[in-house]
Amino acid sequence: MSETKQKKTYDPTDLERRWQARWAESGLYKTDEDENKPKHYALTMLPYPSGDLHVGHWYPMTPSDTRARFMRMNGYRVFFPIGFDAFGLPAENAAIQRGIHPREWTYSNIERMRGQLRQMGAMFDFDSEVVTCDPEYYRWNQWFFLKFFEKGLAYREEAPVDWCPKDNTTLAREQVIGPDRRCERCGTPVIKKNLAQWLFKITDYAEELLDFSKIDWPERVQTLQRNWIGRSEGTRIRFEIEGYSPLEVFTTRPDTLFGATFFVMSPEHPAVEEITTPDQAEGVRTYVERAGRMSEIDRTDVTREKTGVYTGAYAINPANGEKIPIYIADYVLMGYGTGAIMAVPGHDDRDFEFAKRHGVEIRTVIAPPDWDGEELEVPYAGEGTMVNSGPFDGTPSEEGREKVTAWLEVRSAGSAAVTYRLRDWLISRQRYWGTPIPIIYCDSCGTVPVPQEDLPVLLPEDAKFTPTGESPLKLDEGFRKVACPKCGSPAERETDTMDGFVDNSWYWYRYLSPHYDEGPFDTERGRKWLPVDLYTGGIEHATGHLLYARFWTKVMRDLGLVDFDEPMIRLRNQGTILGPDGQKMSKSRGNVVNPQEYVDRFGSDALRDFLMFIGPWNEGGPWDGKGIEGVSRWLRRAVSLATGSDSSGGEADPSELTRRTNRLVKKITDDLEALRFNTSIAALMEHTNYLLAVRGRVDDEEWQEALRTFVTVLSPFAPHHAEEMWAAMGEEYSVHEQAWPGYEEALTQAEEITLIVQVNGKLRDRIDAPADISEETARELALSSARVRPHLEGKELRKSVYVPGRLVNLVVG
RNA sequence: GCGAGAGUGGUGGAAUGGUAGACACGCUAGAUUUAGGAUCUAGUGCCUUCGGGCGUGCGGGUUCAAAUCCCGCCUCUCGCACCA
Numbered sequence: 083m084s085e086t087k088q089k090k091t092y093d094p095t096d097l098e099r100r101w102q103a104r105w106a107e108s109g110l111y112k113t114d115e116d117e118n119k120p121k122h123y124a125l126t127m128l129p130y131p132s133g134d135l136h137v138g139h140w141y142p143m144t145p146s147d148t149r150a151r152f153m154r155m156n157g158y159r160v161f162f163p164i165g166f167d168a169f170g171l172p173a174e175n176a177a178i179q180r181g182i183h184p185r186e187w188t189y190s191n192i193e194r195m196r197g198q199l200r201q202m203g204a205m206f207d208f209d210s211e212v213v214t215c216d217p218e219y220y221r222w223n224q225w226f227f228l229k230f231f232e233k234g235l236a237y238r239e240e241a242p243v244d245w246c247p248k249d250n251t252t253l254a255r256e257q258v259i260g261p262d263r264r265c266e267r268c269g270t271p272v273i274k275k276n277l278a279q280w281l282f283k284i285t286d287y288a289e290e291l292l293d294f295s296k297i298d299w300p301e302r303v304q305t306l307q308r309n310w311i312g313r314s315e316g317t318r319i320r321f322e323i324e325g326y327s328p329l330e331v332f333t334t335r336p337d338t339l340f341g342a343t344f345f346v347m348s349p350e351h352p353a354v355e356e357i358t359t360p361d362q363a364e365g366v367r368t369y370v371e372r373a374g375r376m377s378e379i380d381r382t383d384v385t386r387e388k389t390g391v392y393t394g395a396y397a398i399n400p401a402n403g404e405k406i407p408i409y410i411a412d413y414v415l416m417g418y419g420t421g422a423i424m425a426v427p428g429h430d431d432r433d434f435e436f437a438k439r440h441g442v443e444i445r446t447v448i449a450p451p452d453w454d455g456e457e458l459e460v461p462y463a464g465e466g467t468m469v470n471s472g473p474f475d476g477t478p479s480e481e482g483r484e485k486v487t488a489w490l491e492v493r494s495a496g497s498a499a500v501t502y503r504l505r506d507w508l509i510s511r512q513r514y515w516g517t518p519i520p521i522i523y524c525d526s527c528g529t530v531p532v533p534q535e536d537l538p539v540l541l542p543e544d545a546k547f548t549p550t551g552e553s554p555l556k557l558d559e560g561f562r563k564v565a566c567p568k569c570g571s572p573a574e575r576e577t578d579t580m581d582g583f584v585d586n587s588w589y590w591y592r593y594l595s596p597h598y599d600e601g602p603f604d605t606e607r608g609r610k611w612l613p614v615d616l617y618t619g620g621i622e623h624a625t626g627h628l629l630y631a632r633f634w635t636k637v638m639r640d641l642g643l644v645d646f647d648e649p650m651i652r653l654r655n656q657g658t659i660l661g662p663d664g665q666k667m668s669k670s671r672g673n674v675v676n677p678q679e680y681v682d683r684f685g686s687d688a689l690r691d692f693l694m695f696i697g698p699w700n701e702g703g704p705w706d707g708k709g710i711e712g713v714s715r716w717l718r719r720a721v722s723l724a725t726g727s728d729s730s731g732g733e734a735d736p737s738e739l740t741r742r743t744n745r746l747v748k749k750i751t752d753d754l755e756a757l758r759f760n761t762s763i764a765a766l767m768e769h770t771n772y773l774l775a776v777r778g779r780v781d782d783e784e785w786q787e788a789l790r791t792f793v794t795v796l797s798p799f800a801p802h803h804a805e806e807m808w809a810a811m812g813e814e815y816s817v818h819e820q821a822w823p824g825y826e827e828a829l830t831q832a833e834e835i836t837l838i839v840q841v842n843g844k845l846r847d848r849i850d851a852p853a854d855i856s857e858e859t860a861r862e863l864a865l866s867s868a869r870v871r872p873h874l875e876g877k878e879l880r881k882s883v884y885v886p887g888r889l890v891n892l893v894v895g
Numbered sequence: 896g897c898g899a900g901a902g903u904g905g906u907g908g909a910a911u912g913g914u915a916g917a918c919a920c921g922c923u924a925g926a927u928u929u930a931g932g933a934u935c936u937a938g939u940g941c942c943u944u945c946g947g948g949c950g951u952g953c954g955g956g957u958u959c960a961a962a963u964c965c966c967g968c969c970u971c972u973c974g975c976a977c978c979a
Binding site for chain 1: 906914921934958959973
């Protein structure tokens with residue numbers, strides 16, 4: 083009985099269900115194509131169809147929806163699509179565990195999540211949905227691959243690559259994380275494997291990717307990308323090798339060249355064997371083998387001692403003609419610079435440590451500012467004056483870098499050079515559930531791209547997808563064996579599939595025309611909507627997805643598909659919503675919060691507003707299930723503004739209504755521009771409390787007007803509740819088609835203020851005063867205050883500071 | 896080691912030079928109710944001799960005025976990490 087009584091007064095789930103039905107029926111959220119309006123492409127990162135929508139989806143998506151609704155009400159035509167990033171390992175792993183096909187698992191999850199997305203009540207344009215594992219989609223991954231191949235941006239190379247022994251596949255460098263180099267997905271330490279793999283030449287765009295001048299992205303993301311690309315300016319220097327051809331090194335400190343007292347090569351350097359003298363051959367071979375066997379974790383341990391062996395060979399320092407010994411040591415990495423260095427122990431920590439261990443000469447060539455001419459006890463890596471450097475003695479080190487480089491250039495022994503840390507993007511995966519790479523290997527014709535008209539290369543339905551370390555497609559003869567498209571003789575398909583990051587490097591283009599079959603997207607519609615105006619998603623994608631996305635768009639530009647340089651003009655990162663224990667939500671920890679139970683109890687609006695209210699959106703934070711009750715109470719009270727008539731009493735001043743309404747609109751407008759959702763909700767709550775307190779004490783027409791404004795600005799936050807209120811007020815459907823209300827700055831100002839009176843900066847009194855009170859009057863008022871006077875007694879007034887409309891500070895002493 | 900960010904009541908947080916703690920959660924008291932893990936009202940930073948004093952990680956500084964700006968330190972979080 084009490085149940086029914088409850089339901090009668092306030093039942094958010096019923097309320098929301100009714101409006102969702104009405105919205106669907108009336109096509110309220112069909113994308114507005116009216117080109118007379120300015121466009122706004124709002125994009126939220128598409129989910130992986132893992133099974134159920136969780137709070138981790140609600141947290142980024144619902145505030146993005148609020149923002150999209152705000153833009154719509156501000157007169158923009160808004161495109162706010164959603165889709166599924168549907169290729170990937172979890173589908174395969176689940177399929178293996180349960181004996182069902184990855185496709186079946188994926189599509190049934192998508193089906194379920196679609197329903198949950200609708201329940202969210204967001205203004206998603208479901209007609210534009212994209213599912214990346216549809217042949218209709220991945221066909222264009224293959225099309226792009228062929229374009230990349232044509233342009234020399236896709237190439238195959240045999241090299242040691244990162245391999246996850248648990249997931250049985252190679253990984254891109256971006257997917258290997260931490261100092262101990264673990265697989266991003268499963269945490270297993272990766273190992274190196276020598277494999278022929280396909281790579282995309284993202285390094286061709288390294289320089290351009292460092293330019294963020296055309297986009298408004300968080301400084302943090304820019305820094306992460308900049309560090310990841312790792313640009314270093316320096317000099318390539320050629321060292322003659324006795325009895326062998328010259329070798330190059332890269333250095334950022336050519337000014338220390340005269341202090342290079344030895345030379346070090348990486349154990350993997352291709353010239354190691356040839357330069358090694360016969361008497362050192364055994365030691366070198368042993369060392370190289372040991373380095374090769376060492377795990378990545380040990381190899382990259384920074385705290386390890388600097389080991390290495392002498393090769394018996396000598397290099398000639400081009401600066402002074404000195405013979406310097408060549409060592410190999412594993413602290414020199416083959417993957418950076420040239421894989422060989424000039425070692426300057428006087429001015430580099432690592433070289434110093436090595437020299438100490440191996441008894442090599444340490445020479446000071448850069449004098450620190452306060453140098454006393456004594457040998458340095460620790461390496462000095464800072465700036466100073468060049469010494470022991472022949473003709474360069476006395477040159478400041480910074481200037482010396484240029485001078486030495488110029489000097490080397492004249493002698494053809496070196497030149498200025500730029501090196502990047504960024505590596506090419508390894509896209510081959512030895513797994514089933516991904517886009518097949520459209521390449522055929524023919525004994526006579528070599529590597530042959532699949533002709534465009536033969537796309538898509540379909541994933542075979544019946545492949546055995548159990549991971550073995552080999553590509554599952556390799557075991558599928560029907561797939562693998564094929565006639566060469568060039569000569570017709572028997573040939574074999576490439577059996578690797580593409581990295582899932584390929585799928586999501588261009589999906590927002592596909593949203594524009596998800597069924598278009600003459601290209602990856604309809605460029606005509608592209609002109610109407612591109613680029614993305616606001617992209618929202620997690621910071622964790624800074625050096626993966628978000629870098630690939632920029633790269634991909636730049637390639638598309640060079641292919642003539644788009645005429646801009648950056649995919650998304652503005653990017654904002656939300657924080658991470660954590661479990662109640664403050665830990666990252668994960669199934670294994672058992673702290674995953676299921677939104678469904680909260681939606682069932684409190685409704686979608688309460689959940690979304692609670693998530694916005696919890697704190698600044700870009701900070702995230704732990705989930706607190708109790709907090710949502712406060713938000714739910716607020717929404718119920720808000721609805722009662724339109725349905726009830728009682729006043730809550732209190733001392734609120736009804737004459738403040740206009741001012742407070744104007745202030746509310748200003749506050750929400752400013753907050754939504756800047757994506758500050760938490761303070762918006764607080765302002766809406768405060769306003770609700772005020773309205774409830776003054777209800778019945780305001781002129782009816784004025785009240786209705788104020789209520790309409792309130793409901794309108796509430797609508798992006800609580801779309802269902804606002805609609806309910808709108809209807810209860812007798813207004814015409816729908817509140818979501820109302821224009822965003824304006825406000826008058828002048829009307830946000832109060833006529834009466836609380837004048838703060840300070841003595842020596844300490845608060846002593848609050849006095850009600852007119853807002854336009856003059857300085858003199860304010861001072862007089864302050865001086866005559868009974869609370870203030872005791873603090874002035876026996877003291878001299880030295881100064882008074884007046885902040886108009888705010889405070890008077892009396893300085894006494 | 897390098898880089899970035901953050902430290903405010905019992906809790907989440909608000910305030911970006913001008914009333915510290917908005918808005919909530921929780922708690923306390925009262926009302927209503929057969930009952931309540933419902934609803935409503937009031938209170939709620941700490942100390943207090945009820946005058947006031949203290950208070951935004953710690954120590955200094957600038958200023959009439961500092962959570963906010965500057966210098967030094969501590970703690971935590973994240974990212975990168977032998978990158979020559």
